[in-house]
Amino acid sequence: MSGNAKFRWFLLAPIVLALLAIVTSPVISWVGELEDAQEQVRQNPNDAGAHYHLGISYSEVGQYQNAIIHLKKAIQIKPDLAKAHHSLGFVYQKNGQYQEAIISYKEAIRIKPDNADVILAHINELEKIIVKIRPSQPIHEPPEKQFVSVGTGFLFSKGNYIITNYHVVKNSGSILAKFMNGETVKAKVVAKDIRGDIAVLKLTDVPPFSVAQIKLGDSSQARMGEKVFTIGYPASNLMGERPKYSEGVINAVTGLKDDPAFFQVSLPIQPGNSGGPLFNQRGEVIGITTASLSSLAIDAMGAIPQNVNYAIKSSFVKNLLSTVPDLMLSKLMLANTGIVVIPSEPKNSLPDFIEQVSKNIVLIETRE
Structure with missing residues (x-):
């Protein structure tokens, strides 16, 4: 397997497990997947992987603030978990927090720099959006949303x-x-x-x-x-x-x-x-x-x-x-x-x- 293929597999394999649970379900049930992930965190509160999968599950149902909380927790438990940094960047991007997304993406590259062209493409796209939206204003962290x-x-x-x-x-x-x-x-x-x-x-x-x-x-x-x-x-x-x-x-x-x-x-x-x-x-x-x-x-x-x-x-x-x-x-x-x-x-x-x-x-x- 080439280095490029290995890197893409590294980025995508952890989240495919969650996807396969959806594909094999008789009904599309992000709700059921979320409940399973929540139970895994309750049983393993100090497991970085459990928090990571719960973060992904929250992201799939659009609960980005909760997704961010658990992806950050996964990183706190295991700081070199590159897939968590990459997924956190993805969630920040979905939530409109572009500067935070760039920081997370860059950290994923720092930890796993092999063939980072996919992540760099995301970063370049976000930098263009930031310049277009705020051409002359400093970028501030958006206020925490009250809705979940x-x-x-x-x-x-x-x-x-x-x-x-x-x-x-x-x-x-x-x-x-x-x-x-x-x-x-x-x-x-x-x-x-x-x-x-x-x-x-x-x-x-x-x-x-x-x-x-x-x-x-x-x-x-x-x-x-x-x-x-x-x-x-x-x-x-x-x-x-x-x-x-x-x-x-x-x-x-x-x-x-x-x-x-x-x-x-x-x-x-x-x-x-x-x-x-x-x-x-x-x-x-x-x-x-x-x-x-x-x-x-x-x-x-x-x-x-x-x-x-x-x-x-x-x-x-x-x-x-x-x-x-x-x-x-x-x-x-x-x-x-x-x-x-x-x-x-x-x-x-x-x-x-x-x-x-x-x-x-x-x-x-x-x-x-």
């Missing part, structure tokens, strides 16, 4: 209920739903499907403005090649707190390992998109955007994943809604009404639909 997780959710009716991913709100002490106008309303979990990674929230107060009723479509009727789109809040700490639109197609009607609970879709899913609605061209929600196959899968696939994303099907959402003890909710869930996109009619164009339905899309922020 962010994602997207959507109100599907006028009953103040929100649908999102369970991993967005898992272990949260408080949940805030932020609307387009910047107002926030507290919410609480009223139903959850841990295995399916679905949660139903209820607002503790009425929304700041009237929202539309969205139809939950029949995901069993969706076909490969069908166009779909989502609206959400990707990387809101960097890209801003206005909803973003992205579109694609259904690549497959099954997920990893042909899991029937998921669609594979080509529309981009970034950290923060989790929990957003997956619309078909009729304006029906046929799924929830859930996860992406990240660059951490490079070794298992033999190549960098190109826009491989997944959404849980709406049929599983409906199953969970039927468990909520609210008769009005059940009627709304079964109602065959909703907004419909009819591009041929000016009053029902796609931009009009997006403008109207964006009022239903909320930024979910959770705190410990």
Whole structure:
């Protein structure tokens, strides 16, 4: 094996173990992987490897502050653990802490300098971003964020209920739903499907403005090649707190390992998109955007994943809604009404639909 190949294997092999647990699972379950990693730390609190894998697991569900804590702990226990420095740089980069990312990347190279071209490419990219964002200002460490997780959710009716991913709100002490106008309303979990990674929230107060009723479509009727789109809040700490639109197609009607609970879709899913609605061209929600196959899968696939994303099907959402003890909710869930996109009619164009339905899309922020 060449030196270049050995170095890449050194960087990627430790995190492939976490990936393989996902690939072999019957359902994409970052939540289950996180719980396993948490248990390993409880059993081995002084094990650098345990903290490292917990940090990676937190990173996969977008809880970057917790990921940073445990990757730092791994480094504290074993300062020459190059993979932890490299992963810490990756998490800092995802969290928008570019200067800290560069420091961690450079430390990984110092410990393991062989063929560091991959890490140097990250460093060069970050240095360009820093210059572009702050051309004449000193770089300061960003303030510690109060929230521990962010994602997207959507109100599907006028009953103040929100649908999102369970991993967005898992272990949260408080949940805030932020609307387009910047107002926030507290919410609480009223139903959850841990295995399916679905949660139903209820607002503790009425929304700041009237929202539309969205139809939950029949995901069993969706076909490969069908166009779909989502609206959400990707990387809101960097890209801003206005909803973003992205579109694609259904690549497959099954997920990893042909899991029937998921669609594979080509529309981009970034950290923060989790929990957003997956619309078909009729304006029906046929799924929830859930996860992406990240660059951490490079070794298992033999190549960098190109826009491989997944959404849980709406049929599983409906199953969970039927468990909520609210008769009005059940009627709304079964109602065959909703907004419909009819591009041929000016009053029902796609931009009009997006403008109207964006009022239903909320930024979910959770705190410990």
